[in-house]
Amino acid sequence: MSFSAWIEQIGEGNFLALGGLLIGVVFGFWAQRSRFCLRAASLEVAHWQMGSKLAVWLFAFSAALIGTQAFILLGWLDVGNARQLASRGTLSGALIGGALFGIGMVLARGCASRLLVLSATGNLRALLSGLVFAVVAQSAMTGLLSPLRLAISNLWAIDGGAGRDLLALLGWNHWFGLAFGVFWLCGGVLFAWRSRLNWAALVGGLLVGLMVAAAWLFNFQVANQSFNVVPVKSLSFTGPAADMLMLVLS
Secondary structure, X not given: OOHHHHHHHHOHHHHHHHHHHHHHHHHHHHHHHHOOOHHHHHHHHHOOOOOHHHHHHHXXXXXXXXXXXXXXXXXXXXXXXXXXXXXXXXXXXXHHXXXXXXXXXXXXXXXXXXXXXXXXXXXXXXXXXXXHHHHHHXXXXXXXXXXXXXXXXXXXXXXXXXXXXXXXXXXXXXXXXXXXXXXXXXXXXXHHHHHOOXXXXXXXXXXXXXXXXXXXXXXXXXXXXXXXXXXXXXXXXXXXXXXXXXXXXX
16 A cells, blocks of 8 residues: 555554654664664773674664665655755754763763663663753753754854755765765674674664664655645654653643
8 A cells, every 4th residue: 555545544644653653663672672872882982992882873873874875866765855954054053062962961871862762661760861851952942941052053054955965065976875874884894793793783773773764764755645744854852852741741
């Protein structure tokens, strides 16, 4: 059955929810099995102990990159109108926000995705950290910290379109993006071999990354079939965490 038939059968909202549920369950299951964590990989790099955690992260990163670029080359996906590329962006927000996120990630002992996975296993520390994360994220998006976020964002803003497309800026095509992903996949294989990574973690890292590409493809295909505006996006944690907080409060 085609996407349009499914949308007509069960409704656009229900179809998006079911697709998101399926992708999220696969992502969460294999993120837990592989112990996927950006913080753990960053610490290995910082201590010059490139091992299993970095290997898992590289598998996820390369799988997401290869999958997304392959979908674009096959003509199944077009991210030209995605908000992440088409709208006005900010390098100051990325630099300062990224630094703050990294500091918080280390202090909280987990990135947003890892805190979510650990919360699902009953880890109260992760649950409390995740709640604080959601409160501050909501405050930065629409609350007390919003003016500060906008001021930081406006320090170094860039136009959307080619100005936010790294491949376009460098004059490269999507074949190079695919090759770049393969390069890092080879790096993941090297570190996995050196650290004797088990098969569950290896497969888990790959499937975590493939779910990122699958989410891009799923949203794009639904947006093409829908009469309503469906934003093209992939897996996200900060915005949904803040939205869920407000949903519970209201």
